[in-house]
Amino acid sequence: MPSTPPEPAASRAVPSSTELFGWGRTAPSGADVRRPTSPIELQRALPTSFQRGLIARGLGRSYGDAAQNAGGTVIETTDVAAFTIHESDPTSDTVLVTADAGASIDRLLHALVPQGLFVPVTPGTRYVTVGGAIAADIHGKNHHLKGSWCNHVESLHLQLADGSVVEVGPDLDSELFWATAGGMGLTGVILDATFRCPRIGSSQLVVDTDRAADLDAVCQLMRDGDHLYDYSVAWIDLMATGNNMGRSVLTRGRFASADEAAPKIGADPYVYKANELVSAPPFMPAGLLNNLSIRAFNELWFRKAPVERRDEIQSIPTFFHPLDMVRGWNRTYGPAGFLQWQFVIPFDATSTLTTIVDEISQSGCTSFLAVLKSFGEGNSGPLSFPAGGWTLALDIPTGIQGLGPLLDRLDDLVVGVGGRIYLAKDSRVRPELIPEMYPRLDEWREVRERVDPNRRIMSDLARRLGL
Amino acid sequence: MRDALGSVQSVLVLGGNSEIAIAIVDRLVASRCKKVVLGVRSPASATTTLNRLRSAGVDADTIVFDALDHASHAQVIDAAAERIGDLDMVILAFGVLGEQSEFNASPVAAAEAARVNFVGAVSSGLAAAAKLRTQGHGTILAITSVAGVRARADNFVYGSTKAGMDAFAQGLGDSLIGSGARCVVVRPGFVHTRMTEGMKPAPFATTPDKIADAVINGLQKNKEIIWAPPIMSILFTVLRHLPRPIWRKISAG
Ligand SMILES: Cc1cc2nc3c(=O)[nH]c(=O)nc-3n(C[C@H](O)[C@H](O)[C@H](O)COP(=O)(O)OP(=O)(O)OC[C@H]3O[C@@H](n4cnc5c(N)ncnc54)[C@H](O)[C@@H]3O)c2cc1C
Numbered sequence: 064m065p066s067t068p069p070e071p072a073a074s075r076a077v078p079s080s081t082e083l084f085g086w087g088r089t090a091p092s093g094a095d096v097r098r099p100t101s102p103i104e105l106q107r108a109l110p111t112s113f114q115r116g117l118i119a120r121g122l123g124r125s126y127g128d129a130a131q132n133a134g135g136t137v138i139e140t141t142d143v144a145a146f147t148i149h150e151s152d153p154t155s156d157t158v159l160v161t162a163d164a165g166a167s168i169d170r171l172l173h174a175l176v177p178q179g180l181f182v183p184v185t186p187g188t189r190y191v192t193v194g195g196a197i198a199a200d201i202h203g204k205n206h207h208l209k210g211s212w213c214n215h216v217e218s219l220h221l222q223l224a225d226g227s228v229v230e231v232g233p234d235l236d237s238e239l240f241w242a243t244a245g246g247m248g249l250t251g252v253i254l255d256a257t258f259r260c261p262r263i264g265s266s267q268l269v270v271d272t273d274r275a276a277d278l279d280a281v282c283q284l285m286r287d288g289d290h291l292y293d294y295s296v297a298w299i300d301l302m303a304t305g306n307n308m309g310r311s312v313l314t315r316g317r318f319a320s321a322d323e324a325a326p327k328i329g330a331d332p333y334v335y336k337a338n339e340l341v342s343a344p345p346f347m348p349a350g351l352l353n354n355l356s357i358r359a360f361n362e363l364w365f366r367k368a369p370v371e372r373r374d375e376i377q378s379i380p381t382f383f384h385p386l387d388m389v390r391g392w393n394r395t396y397g398p399a400g401f402l403q404w405q406f407v408i409p410f411d412a413t414s415t416l417t418t419i420v421d422e423i424s425q426s427g428c429t430s431f432l433a434v435l436k437s438f439g440e441g442n443s444g445p446l447s448f449p450a451g452g453w454t455l456a457l458d459i460p461t462g463i464q465g466l467g468p469l470l471d472r473l474d475d476l477v478v479g480v481g482g483r484i485y486l487a488k489d490s491r492v493r494p495e496l497i498p499e500m501y502p503r504l505d506e507w508r509e510v511r512e513r514v515d516p517n518r519r520i521m522s523d524l525a526r527r528l529g530l
Numbered sequence: 531m532r533d534a535l536g537s538v539q540s541v542l543v544l545g546g547n548s549e550i551a552i553a554i555v556d557r558l559v560a561s562r563c564k565k566v567v568l569g570v571r572s573p574a575s576a577t578t579t580l581n582r583l584r585s586a587g588v589d590a591d592t593i594v595f596d597a598l599d600h601a602s603h604a605q606v607i608d609a610a611a612e613r614i615g616d617l618d619m620v621i622l623a624f625g626v627l628g629e630q631s632e633f634n635a636s637p638v639a640a641a642e643a644a645r646v647n648f649v650g651a652v653s654s655g656l657a658a659a660a661k662l663r664t665q666g667h668g669t670i671l672a673i674t675s676v677a678g679v680r681a682r683a684d685n686f687v688y689g690s691t692k693a694g695m696d697a698f699a700q701g702l703g704d705s706l707i708g709s710g711a712r713c714v715v716v717r718p719g720f721v722h723t724r725m726t727e728g729m730k731p732a733p734f735a736t737t738p739d740k741i742a743d744a745v746i747n748g749l750q751k752n753k754e755i756i757w758a759p760p761i762m763s764i765l766f767t768v769l770r771h772l773p774r775p776i777w778r779k780i781s782a783g
């Protein structure tokens with residue numbers, strides 16, 4: 064049974080308060096950060112005093128304050144990161160993998176791909192942990208066909224606030240399982256999980272690219288053809304206005320067979336190289352990424368894309384994780400940091416999508432390429448984000464004047480058509496909108512009440528939004 | 531909690547009748563702030579503000595706070611936290627301007643002003659910092675003054691108390707690094723409020739609303755020092771470096 068050794072157990076002395084923030088580098092808070100180095104230590108890391116509670120943290124790739132706990136305890140799981148690829152019938156489509164919650168998709172891929180396997184779902188970065196993937200019920204470019212991460216989980220071990228460990232799954236206390244799926248770590252500490260990984264024909268993808276002149280065009284392309292591709296996402300230029308409003312580059316693909324990949328990579332169909340190429344400088348002056356430089360970047364990027372290209376062979380990092388090539392790119396936004404705003408609205412509200420894209424373009428607010436995707440149906444998680452419809456995600460520097468009121472207005476549009484924003488990305492939504500965005504919030508709260516009546520599991524996100 | 535755009539959900543104002551502070555609170559309340567405690571010497575004096583906030587749906591209250599009663603400051607902070615939970619922001623807004631000629635005639639009155647502006651800021655600032663440290667988050671907003679950047683012959687007692695408070699607040703901010711809490715310094719120029727009523731306005735004199743706008747903008751941009759109006763930053767960078775004879779002439783107005 065092939066398995067990986069855990070990461071070397073470096074015992075790090077931690078000061079009593081460490082400042083943590085999310086990927087957007089906004090609103091940090093101080094906490095007693097514990098870094099267990101073994102599964103036993105992880106289980107013992109629950110504090111004896113719960114003055115301000117505890118939350119688990121993976122690789123800190125959520126944008127806002129989900130993996131922070133001001134004045135309380137934060138358990139960083141990334142030193143407990145072993146996993147096992149289970150033996151399987153070679154004719155089965157999927158293979159079971161059991162991984163510690165701290166294992167990253169990055170490390171999983173280094174082990175899985177050479178064996179002809181892939182993760183069921185990957186976000187736009189491979190630097191997320193299995194725990195984070197479950198707690199945010201992450202989605203990827205295959206959501207329209209395969210759903211989100213927790214659709215592929217067989218079972219998981221959860222440590223509850225009282226210290227006990229339970230096993231849950233879709234068929235095993237399914238209520239608690241689905242409350243944990245997208246539950247932002249608030250039902251307990253996920254210790255490990257078993258999930259199904261799909262087989263792949265090679266480490267390469269066959270990719271089709273289409274340049275779309277505007278929003279209508281890209282939506283049409285996706286509506287007509289997404290079902291033909293395993294993976295699909297569009298990059299959209301939200302700074303383009305007028306006739307160019309919503310211009311996009313749509314890339315869609317599937318894994319290549321060994322034969323298709325051979326001309327590019329040679330005999331071994333499963334070679335996998337994923338490295339960070341460069342680092343962003345550790346300190347960036349404010350305003351380097353300004354309206355003009357980003358506008359110029361977006362323009363260049365759009366012009367560079369082919370109008371239409373078919374059957375291009377691309378590697379996993381190029382197709383799935385282009386941003387991972389620059390380590391620490393989140394620092395380039397300067398001291399004020401940045402935020403991501405991501406929402407989903409039903410397909411029948413496409414006109415609202417147009418209104419929102421229009422408003423953002425008109426506002427002149429600086430935004431790098433945003434991501435547009437069509438989701439398939441959601442799952443049973445009351446706080447799971449994905450739901451059938453359009454999802455749009457954009458990064459915005461926080462310093463922009465009038466940004467707060469603009470996003471508040473856009474939130475209202477989203478809520479107005481029964482949409483919601485993604486908690487793993489949020490750092491600013493009005494708390495009173497959450498029950499409208501997540502109408503099953505009370506159901507989720509009942510489960511939380513059952514497993515953590517004293518609210519020992521606590522995060523800044525939970526405090527801010529009054530979850 | 532503070533959000534990514536610098537909005538907070540609760541605030542304690544020490545010097546709760548300050549016109550500048552009230553303008554700031556109005557903006558906080560218009561964004562995410564739902565809980566306000568006004569620390570004032572006499573609760574009755576804050577009734578109008580309190581009623582206005584409450585009718586806007588804010589959970590607002592007063593608490594007795596006297597900058598001169600240094601021994602009480604830790605209790606004031608605790609009581610406020612008891613009332614509204616986590617203190618996302620504590621504004622140090624109290625202060626007295628005084629009259630230099632009076633201070634010249636009465637060193638005791640001058641010392642009293644220093645006890646309000648500087649000593650009061652030290653004791654309440656440290657008490658607030660201790661609370662925010664335990665919370666692991668929160669912002670102390672210390673309103674100092676451009677008068678503290680360079681003392682003038684005609685108000686150097688006030689100027690020096692503000693200089694002391696400014697240095698204290700900067701050091702406090704540095705000492706909080708790593709705790710999740712922080713201290714942001716606000717340096718207003720001349721503002722038309724009760725404090726400056728009847729005085730000859732200095733160049734770039736402005737209103738509490740304008741100051742509050744600059745503060746909100748600075749908080750959003752995660753500034754450690756907020757000059758208000760922003761032009762003060764440039765103006766005082768120059769003034770600070772003028773040779774003293776020239777400064778004496780200019781500042782004598
Ligand atoms: C560049 C970039 C691209 C991204 N693209 C996508 C995307 O395409 N799709 C998508 O869905 N998301 C995307 N994300 C968001 C990211 O996938 C999620 O925020 C994910 O949760 C991050 O995992 P993490 O290990 O960093 O978790 P953290 O950010 O450390 O934590 C996130 C949440 O998970 C909880 N958590 C972590 N570990 C545990 C545990 N062991 N037990 C219980 N709770 C736990 C935390 O408490 C917190 O609530 C992207 C993020 C970045 C930075």
Ligand SMILES: NC(=O)c1ccc[n+]([C@@H]2O[C@H](COP(=O)([O-])OP(=O)(O)OC[C@H]3O[C@@H](n4cnc5c(N)ncnc54)[C@H](OP(=O)(O)O)[C@@H]3O)[C@@H](O)[C@H]2O)c1
Binds near residue numbers: 623624726
């Ligand atoms: N106005 C300007 O031009 C200007 C310029 C730069 C800096 N500032 C500073 O900005 C802050 C706010 O001033 P403002 O212009 O808003 O003036 P303000 O309206 O007069 O407010 C000052 C407040 O301080 C309070 N105060 C005075 N002594 C106190 C004490 N012993 N204990 C508790 N509270 C006390 C007063 O409370 P009562 O209501 O009980 O009297 C008053 O509400 C002050 O620190 C001031 O120094 C002002």
